[in-house]
Amino acid sequence: MMMTNRKSTLAALLGATALMLPAQVAISDGDSPPLVVEMPRQENTSVGVPPVSAPQGFVISIDGDAIAGDVGVRDVIRRTDVQLAQADVQVVYDGLGGTPRLDLQLLGGPRMYRAGDSLTVQSELNYPAYVERGEIRVVDLAARGGPQVIGVVPISPNGQMTITVPEGGDIALIHRVYDADGRFDATAPIPVTRVDRRANTDGVEEGTDQTALRRIPVYGGAVTVSGDNVPAGATVSALGEQIRPDSSGGFVLQRILPAGDYPVNVQVSGAGQNVDLTRDVDIPASEWFYVAVADLTLGRRTDGATGISETYQEGRLSAYVDGRTENGVEITASVDTGNGDLEDIFSRLQEKDPRQLSLRVDPDSLYPTYGDDSTSFDNTPTSGRVYLRIEREGNFVQFGDFEADLDGGTLVQNDRALYGLQGAYATAETTDEGEARARVMLYAAQPDQLPQRDVFLGTGGSVYFLERQDILSGTATLTAQIRDPDTGRILDTVELQPGVDYDVNYIQGIVTLARPLASTLDSGLIITGSDPDLVLVAQYEYTPTLTDIDGFTYGGRGEVWVTDQFRLGVNAMVDDSGSVDHTAVGIDALWRLNDDTYVVAEFARTEGTGFGSTYSSDGGLVIDPNPVFDELVYDDEARAARTGEALKFDARVGLADLGLTTEGSIGAYFEHRTEGFSSLDYQVLAATGDETLWGIYADVAPSDAFRYTVYADSYENDAGEVDRTIGAEAAVVLSERAILSFGIEHVDIVDPTPSAEQGTRTDIAARFDYALTETLEVYAFGQNSVAVDGLDRNDRYGVGGVYVMENGWSLAGEISDGSDGQGARIIAERDDGAGNTSYLGYELDAGREIDGNTVVGRDRGRYIMGGTRTVSDEVTMFGENSYDAFGRYRSFTSAYGLTYTPSDIWSTTVAFELGSVDDDFENVFDRTAVSFGLRRETENLSLSGRLEYRVEEGDKSGTAIDSETFVIATNATYIISPDARLVFDLNAASTETDDNIALDGEYGELSVGYAYRPTEHDRLNVLARYRYLHDMYGQRVDDTDENGPRQRSHVLSVDASYDLNEHWTLGGKFGYRISETSADETSPFEQNDAVLSAVSLRYHLVHNWDMLVELRNFQTIQAGTSETAALAAAYRHFGNNFKVGVGYNFGSFSDDLTDMSNDEGIFLNIIAKY
Structure with a gap:
């Protein structure tokens, strides 16, 4: 030690x-023969001035100052230096540091676009040499039935395109680029009808990356051309492209190029500039950087306190390699046994430490600064002593830190952050949509932390408190889900983007959303029954303080596209992490004609408790720890008996794909989960027994003036609970300003629980919408229970309206009264597109519950107020206050x-x-x-x-x-x-x-x-x-x-x-x-x-x-x-x-x-x- x-x-x-010293040095050591040391040298990547006969044709310079050499050559170099100095241009080659980047910029500054507006977008990527074509997919994220592609516009890679914003609830753009084999990379959705909160670059290439899906293999060398202080009015071109400097005269252009010889021409012209330089760059097919040290110490030491002597043998092995072979295999690896007993040198490789990433070099044993301004970067992320990644064309084997990323099916999923072994392979052959014809992913790890899953009902606000604090940095993933409040069925899931949609304070365990999350979603139905819940799901990793994690986890996914439309897949995972023992296997099949017509079938079997989840309806102030799940975790017999299965079927057919000219679609779903089934989103317990859900629907628009929907949903379980709903609704456009909607719904509920509500009810309802002006809409609605047997009545009548003001404010309000009591909802929102947002609202939801508890006293509703304000270019502010007066239960949160x-x-x-x-x-x-x-x-x-x-x-x-x-x-x-x-x-x-x-x-x-x-x-x-x-x-x-x-x-x-x-x-x-x-x-x-x-x-x-x-x-x-x-x-x-x-x-x-x-x-x- x-x-x-x-x-x-x-x-x-x-x-x-x-x-x-020079490359070859001869040192005399007395009478012994000289020791000749050959220092290895790397080849120069740029072609210099051709050699000429001595004594002329050379120049020696130090720090740019010539001290000897041929006058002619010196003058040529000097003239080049002057030109470079005037434009401050640099050409840099990095054979191993190029990272592919793909982005789509909305030009003209951040704003909220509306239907009919013109929008100019800029494609940005630094690997156009690997791309054949590009496109922009216009997507409505809020379309009925889930996100839908409503248009595809071709765009040249790194080109610009002007599009017209179409009608839709939440329009976004996805930029795709394709290679010669049909493989594609795609960005995350870029919001259009919402403000794009990313930094605006005004078309200047800044090296940002929004890639959400990467399938194009890119390897080669990165050539970066950069400059500063380019005079206003001067134009810059390099690598055959025009470059636009920013307001300060700076620019950066990076391109990843395949192996070969390239003349890099840089031109700066105009505004008194006339620079025309060419640097020849050789990008080798194979390039390596490596270092290795073996350190062995043998000795005998005496303890100064006891006088006892002992011999010792200590050693350390450390190495790092990063490179690429001629056939495109990229290898990155590191190993460090640490110093210690020689006999344990290899056994220490099995050790891992969650702090290893930050303690690779212990700063306590070094000086804080050595005065050379050096920095360090670790591209071998590992929580242990070994890292290895071997990759070729996107296929890889890796040992180190990774995300399990077990997706494809919805019944068996895993996105934990782990340390261990992972491998993935995808065929080069693709489908017509760019999907790999077949792919497989496997992983195995010994985790020393536990996953946590917190579910929050939307509060109408943007701040949520996680159950744990001091969680592991970088492990949080957040999704927004739409759930049926009666059956728990997940209707839709949207993955949120960190830094764009939310931020996480990992020390305090606080989530801040970019936009407030409401508690319910207007289902679009006239019947004001149980609207779908909007929930925020946060999954992250934490290290327990009093529990040792001793277990193993492994799993994987394999899938194959049998045809361009039909896919088969299988997911499997085993997680035995101390208090958790969970095994899950699932198979899935997908037939997809297009986004409107598809069939999905899944089957899964699980053993063990799973990980469970917590639930909070007030943003995390009070969290339900799921006591039923906790009881299972600590009851070995109950845990061993937890075995269940699930079957899921979902189908949708666009009427156009049936040869009909009528707009619309029909669909059906079926789900069956047996007692003991456990997944990330479902826990089927003995209280309910087996669960069965099914439903059918049709959404048809025979004309622009008439649309109707019919539906039927059913839920039942072995405990005898039954919840069936059947209904129909229609909307008629009476004029450009008036819409009349009406509907009917029948509910049948059976609940054998003593004192539980059960029976049947039939409701009819109507609603009239009228646009008084282009900015003011009002509506009135009413519903009446025409037949009731055992259930409470569901009568309700009310009025509401929406007013859009010229200053950017919008006001929506509704008041109603009925058999469940009074209800009200008012919300005022403003987003000026310049970083200023405001919202304030009040909601009184008749018949609501908090954490399963009904109101004790009088429900006085929930108040919310908040916003962000860009006071100036220097100051931005945000704030939110929420107050809930649910009878005796009162909560207040501020941020x-x-x-x-x-x-x-x-x-x-x-x-x-x-x-x-x-x-x-x-x-x-x-x-x-x-x-x-x-x-x-x-x-x-x-x-x-x-x-x-x-x-x-x-x-x-x-x-x-x-x-x-x-x-x-x-x-x-x-x-x-x-x-x-x-x-x-x-x-x-x-x-x-x-x-x-x-x-x-x-x-x-x-x-x-x-x-x-x-x-x-x-x-x-x-x-x-x-x-x-x-x-x-x-x-x-x-x-x-x-x-x-x-x-x-x-x-x-x-x-x-x-x-x-x-x-x-x-x-x-x-x-x-x-x-x-x-x-x-x-x-x-x-x-x-x-x-x-x-x-x-x-x-x-x-x-x-x-x-x-x-x-x-x-x-x-x-x-x-x-x-x-x-x-x-x-x-x-x-x-x-x-x-x-x-x-x-x-x-x-x-x-x-x-x-x-x-x-x-x-x-x-x-x-x-x-």
Whole structure:
């Protein structure tokens, strides 16, 4: 364990100032033959000036300044440099860093378009060489029966197109591009009749990506042409395309090109510019980057406290490779065993740590800055020590972090974020729609976290509180579902896009939607019965604090398109994660003629409890934990008996596909779920037994003036419950302003539960809509129960209207009265298309329930008010307040936020979330959450920070709660001069709680680093650091799982080196620690201050010898001890890839003042590197 610190010191001291020598160097070592070192070189990717005969035809330059060479060649280069400097143009080639991007931009600024408006769109992609054609699909996301494509418009890749916005409820555009084999990539839906909230680029290529589906294999090299300060009026062209600079004269154009030789011509003309440059770029078919290190240390050490000696063997293997073979196979891999006992070097590869991604390089053992402005990027995402991805044309095998992405069927699904093995294969042959003729995906993992699924009924607001806090970052997926409130049947599901439709605060567990989510959806029926529920479904991963996760999960999907219209698929998954034991297998078949005509059939079988879900009707203030599911989880017998099956059938036929000229469609569905069936969305329990649902419908429009719908729905279960509905409705257009609608519905309900409502009822209803003006519509409706047997009457009468104001406001309201009581709904909304939105409303829903409870007292309705406001280019605000007065149950939630961006270099965000519940019974509690963030970016300063605070107290579901969480994370970098840097970091967390959601404890670390690294006269180099560590968890020693010494420490350290000449370097280090330490959580703190000073002399002969002698002195203030020790080591290089060192540590202490272990002795260190 202690050798890690010594070797880190050696690595830093022996390799800090290596000199760069020519490619071939001969070094004489006394009488021995010279050692010749061949340094490998990469081929130049650009063609330079052809060689000419010496002594003319060459030029030597340093930092652009010529110091020798042919005058003619120097003049040519100088003229090119002048032209480049005037236009500030760069041509960069990256063989491995090109990432395909596809986007569709709406030109003209963000706004809300209406039917009949003209809209110009810009296709943007950086891989047109792989694309044959493009198209724009116009989709109505709110069409009856689900999203429908209502038009397809061809567009040239990277071209522009003007379209006319058609009629529809929620129009959006999807951009598709196709390759020569018919495979396609597609963007997510881009809103049109809603404001596109993405940043507007006004046609300037910014490198944004909206790809939702990627099937075109793209590999090659990325050529990027960029420039700044192009004069206004000048035109730029490169790679055969015209480039439009932005308002500041900057531009970026990137294209991914297949292997080959390409002349990259860059032209800047006009406005006094006349640049015409050509750079030849060779994109190789195969390219590799790799590094590998094997480190072996053998030694004998003595414990300074006990005097016991022992031998040890430690080692570490680490490697990284990223490259592509000539036949297009891309390989990315990394491995790091970590340093430790040699006998465990390979067994350590099985270890995984959820923090591994951020702790791959432990920042605590390094200086905050080394003064070289270096950055790092990890393209091997893994929670463990191994990552491997082998990919060719979209087919891949991967070991690391991934999303299960088990889709295709609706009965067996899995979208968990996992660590393990995943593989996918899709044929190059495609259907007419671009679908792979066959594909298969498999995965296997050992998760160390659990999934959570929270379901929220829409509150009319945009803020929702998840059940868990401090969830794993990046694991949340959100969907909006339409559900039948009586049967639970899912009518439609829409996946929401992160950053566009919602944002998640992973520390506090708060979801903020871009638009408010209502609780119900107007079904379009005249009968005002049970309108479909709108629910928000959030799935994410969390690590339980008191439960060990020890299990295995694996699964996969395979599918084949037998014909261009017929697909067969199978899904399977097994998840045995501690308290959860779930197995599911499903098969599905799809026959699809088009979007209007299709048939879907599915069958699934499950064993085990599944994962269940929570439910909340008030945005997460009170969450139903699904106690029936919890009972199953902890009852082994009940869990083992959980086996069930489900059968699902759904069909729809467009009348046009039957040869009829009448517009419309007919459809039917059937679902049967047996007791014990469990999936993400369904839990069939013993309370209901087997469940059966079926329905038929027809939606027909014989003419533009007449439309009718007939339907029948049925639900029944083994508990004897029956719910059947049959009805019909029609709408007649009387004139351009008037519409008359009428309908009839018969309901038959059977419920054997004592005192439950059952019987039959027949309702008739009518509604009259009239447009007084183009901006004002009014309506009146009435319904009457004409035949009732056992059920309550469902009479209701009311009036309403919609008014669209010229200033962008729209007002919708309705009041009614009937047998269930009074009802009212009013909502005012405004969206000016410039970032300002407002909404306020009131809803009184007769007969509603909260968490299954009816009203106690009088229901006074629910109030909602909120909006966003762009005060200026610098200030944006949002806020929302919701108050629910459901009899004795009262809840209040508030959310406020402000973002202040005075310039491109400065931004501040403040947010407040408040919640309160009081039902005078088992829920009386308050919740408060505060967030503050800031960012500042200048040429010399980079600053960012985040502060989160959350408090909950009171009684929740009859249990007292009292929790408080505080988190702060800040960092800053300041460039003092080209030779000096200053870095600041502060991270702290504090949690006090009486539940199992989060651990109690405190941790804080403050770090300030300084680096002096001159670029020219670099003989003197200085690194300095101040660190404050407040660790109440305890430092883990020797990789054990037990908490070790706790401490509160101030540590100051300074490292400096001075080159006496090209071979000899004098170094020094000073460290001072003021510390309070405790052996464990039960021991009292004791003062433990110390001072460390060291001086070293190093000899360095490039690729031959490295030697080090270091003297150290270590003093403990309270104990009054002083110890002086020495470290000596010598390394011999053998070629480019191998060196051997031997050394001796004469002391029993480390040069890391926060390390409280002892170590001394001899060691042999062998290093191989490639």
